[in-house]
Amino acid sequence: MTRAVLSLGSNLGDRIGQLRAAVASFDDVLLVASGVYETPPWGDADQPAYLNAAILVEDPRATPREWLERARAAEAAAGRLRDPARRFGPRTLDVDVIVVWDAAGEPVLSDDPELTLPHPRASSRAFVLRPWIDIDPYGRLPGHGWLTDLLNAEPLASEVRDVSPRPDLPLESVS
Ligand SMILES: Nc1ncnc2c1ncn2[C@@H]1O[C@H](COP(=O)(O)OP(=O)(O)OP(=O)(O)O)[C@@H](O)[C@H]1O
Numbered sequence: 558m559t560r561a562v563l564s565l566g567s568n569l570g571d572r573i574g575q576l577r578a579a580v581a582s583f584d585d586v587l588l589v590a591s592g593v594y595e596t597p598p599w600g601d602a603d604q605p606a607y608l609n610a611a612i613l614v615e616d617p618r619a620t621p622r623e624w625l626e627r628a629r630a631a632e633a634a635a636g637r638l639r640d641p642a643r644r645f646g647p648r649t650l651d652v653d654v655i656v657v658w659d660a661a662g663e664p665v666l667s668d669d670p671e672l673t674l675p676h677p678r679a680s681s682r683a684f685v686l687r688p689w690i691d692i693d694p695y696g697r698l699p700g701h702g703w704l705t706d707l708l709n710a711e712p713l714a715s716e717v718r719d720v721s722p723r724p725d726l727p728l729e730s731v732s
């Protein structure tokens with residue numbers, strides 16, 4: 558398996574520091590990182606705003622399960638602080654595996670609850686699709702179509718207006 562899009566989010570503690578540490582943990586496989594966006598909480602309104610971003614990673618040897626393990630390791634390194642009683646509640650770091658493509662460039666489909674691919678809620682999340690389209694303008698969400706069509710149709714077209722770029726908070730230092 559080769560490529561994956563990972564979504565990063567944080568709304569507790571040092572939000573940008575946690576996102577940067579997560580990106581650094583994928584340094585050996587990182588193709589490109591999106592800009593950072595400030596986004597209103599989705600799914601559970603009573604919590605602080607999130608910082609969200611997306612990264613494209615590639616490793617010819619990595620299985621989908623290994624991407625999930627690396628995502629979990631990044632969350633654990635951020636302390637995994639969260640309220641277990643709130644499904645979509647606040648957290649120091651969330652790293653979700655959005656799509657994985659195999660060596661032939663075909664998307665991996667899985668209904669395994671441990672690793673569902675594509676991520677089952679990605680199609681309704683402007684905070685996932687807006688950063689993703691930064692780094693993959695011709696991107697498609699398998700089963701849902703082009704990112705550009707999803708983001709330009711309701712309900713996401715309205716939601717994306719509240720997704721604010723934070724160019725003052727780059728993920729990577731310019732070298
Ligand atoms: N595509 C996926 N990416 C990440 N985790 C997944 C995926 N599919 C299933 N899971 C499972 O979901 C479990 C809960 O993940 P997590 O705590 O990140 O959920 P959440 O962030 O509360 O909700 P959401 O997945 O909607 O963002 C994980 O332990 C993982 O095994």
Ligand SMILES: Nc1nc2c(c(=O)[nH]1)N=C(CO)CN2
Nearest residue numbers: 566596597598599607645684
């Ligand atoms: N804006 C935004 N809202 C969320 C996010 C996130 O990353 N960004 N993650 C959640 C966890 O499932 C729940 N709600």
